[in-house]
Amino acid sequence: MSKSATRSGTPRSAIAGFSMVELVMSICVMLILTALAIPSLMHSLHAYQLNSAAASVSDVLKFTRFEAVRRNTQINFLMQASGTGWLVGTDSNNSGVLDPIEKQQFIAGYATLLPAGTAPPPNAIRASLGGAALTALSGSNGAVTFDARGAVRPTIGAALAITPYVFYVGNAVNPDSGYRAVVLLPSGSTQIWTAANGGPWRRVG
Numbered sequence: 001m002s003k004s005a006t007r008s009g010t011p012r013s014a015i016a017g018f019s020m021v022e023l024v025m026s027i028c029v030m031l032i033l034t035a036l037a038i039p040s041l042m043h044s045l046h047a048y049q050l051n052s053a054a055a056s057v058s059d060v061l062k063f064t065r066f067e068a069v070r071r072n073t074q075i076n077f078l079m080q081a082s083g084t085g086w087l088v089g090t091d092s093n094n095s096g097v098l099d100p101i102e103k104q105q106f107i108a109g110y111a112t113l114l115p116a117g118t119a120p121p122p123n124a125i126r127a128s129l130g131g132a133a134l135t136a137l138s139g140s141n142g143a144v145t146f147d148a149r150g151a152v153r154p155t156i157g158a159a160l161a162i163t164p165y166v167f168y169v170g171n172a173v174n175p176d177s178g179y180r181a182v183v184l185l186p187s188g189s190t191q192i193w194t195a196a197n198g199g200p201w202r203r204v205g
Helices: 020-071 123-128
Strands: 075-082 085-091 104-107 112-114 142-146 165-170 179-184 190-195 201-203
Touching: 020 075, 020 085, 020 104, 020 112, 020 142, 020 165, 020 179, 020 190, 085 112, 123 201
Parallel strands: none
Antiparallel strands: 075 085, 075 142, 085 104, 112 165, 165 179, 179 190, 190 201
16 A cells, blocks of 8 residues: 655644744835835826826817817817816807816816926927927916817907917926926917926927
């Protein structure tokens, strides 16, 4: 009769689990690795929030332009302060306020809309546009109009815009993750730019 592969006389100490010292050392290593990973994770989260906010502004601009062309009329894009953030939306009835039923996005949290002078100088953006001056709309309540052809006007009934507009996105207190800029061209098309803290700007969309 063959013998069992496992000896019944195996000492209990040979199959014991981790000792207390080994367990404490393992936890310490895990805590150190976690502490090293947190800054990188936070940077990635902030970059995502900046990208999301810039995309939201660009999407509402595109929607407002589409509505103006579809309805063959002039429609305002509005930007209004709301609590600790900003509402950007399509003023479908040109009432001057964003109604709950109108398309809008709330920009708040780490990524917010900044006034001119907070983000790095837009030298690269201006150079790509042939040296055109940029009019910053972010940082205060404002509006811009799309006409029936999708082109941009400063207000309802005004002449066509001749210079681009820009919306700056970032965090004035903690700029380590950089900035984003949404550029609205007189033709009605949009561009998205990114810059590290201190610049320079480069186009990403």
